[in-house]
Amino acid sequence: MPNSLTPITREPTPIRELHWSPAEKASARRAFHRALKKELDAIMQEAKARTARIEDISELWELADWLTERRREVDHKYDYRYSVLPLVFAVLLRDGWLSEADLDGIGQDKIDRIRHAAML
Amino acid sequence: MPNSLTPITREPTPIRELHWSPAEKASARRAFHRALKKELDAIMQEAKARTARIEDISELWELADWLTERRREVDHKYDYRYSVLPLVFAVLLRDGWLSEADLDGIGQDKIDRIRHAAML
Numbered sequence: 358m359p360n361s362l363t364p365i366t367r368e369p370t371p372i373r374e375l376h377w378s379p380a381e382k383a384s385a386r387r388a389f390h391r392a393l394k395k396e397l398d399a400i401m402q403e404a405k406a407r408t409a410r411i412e413d414i415s416e417l418w419e420l421a422d423w424l425t426e427r428r429r430e431v432d433h434k435y436d437y438r439y440s441v442l443p444l445v446f447a448v449l450l451r452d453g454w455l456s457e458a459d460l461d462g463i464g465q466d467k468i469d470r471i472r473h474a475a476m477l
Numbered sequence: 478m479p480n481s482l483t484p485i486t487r488e489p490t491p492i493r494e495l496h497w498s499p500a501e502k503a504s505a506r507r508a509f510h511r512a513l514k515k516e517l518d519a520i521m522q523e524a525k526a527r528t529a530r531i532e533d534i535s536e537l538w539e540l541a542d543w544l545t546e547r548r549r550e551v552d553h554k555y556d557y558r559y560s561v562l563p564l565v566f567a568v569l570l571r572d573g574w575l576s577e578a579d580l581d582g583i584g585q586d587k588i589d590r591i592r593h594a595a596m597l
Binding site: 397400401404408409411414417418420421422424425435462 | 517520521525528529531532534538540541542544545548587
């Protein structure tokens, strides 16, 4: 039985229930792909630089493990579901793959959540 | 009960029971490492050439898979147990990682087995 003395507080909308307008979705998709491209370009550049420096076969096997790990990480991190997108953006913002300017066009309610989560 | 009518034939010594003299072992070890180095150098060279040509991230992930597969293959193929070494040498001979000259110093009984297995 609910406790009738529980005070009624204004809980923020859970992240998974936020509404994304079509314009916000377009902005989000652009930001997502910009970050993904930036990160993949960085991996590519590092892989090329590392490979050029390799002299020993053990370094080549380490490169393979490193690439497999990067791929797994990217696949896991870049999850384009609106129910988790603010958290995805928070991580990308924190790690420098996105700037706040990249989030232009996304509503303030979501920006606040993203900023807050990025500082956690 | 053994059949007393079974003719006695001279069976060749099973490969795993061949005797390797210390000098043969030294030659075998040298040949084994020469082939391994040759194959690893080829993998290294191909990895560097492939990486330099890569333009798309999917090719980079393919390279990682290719390297992981090469490593598994090399680990499996280069098995330095005398009980299997003639078969290992047969494969290396067949695939061009060893020449017959590389097997100098290894007894004719083993060379015959290696040649025979290489043609199978």
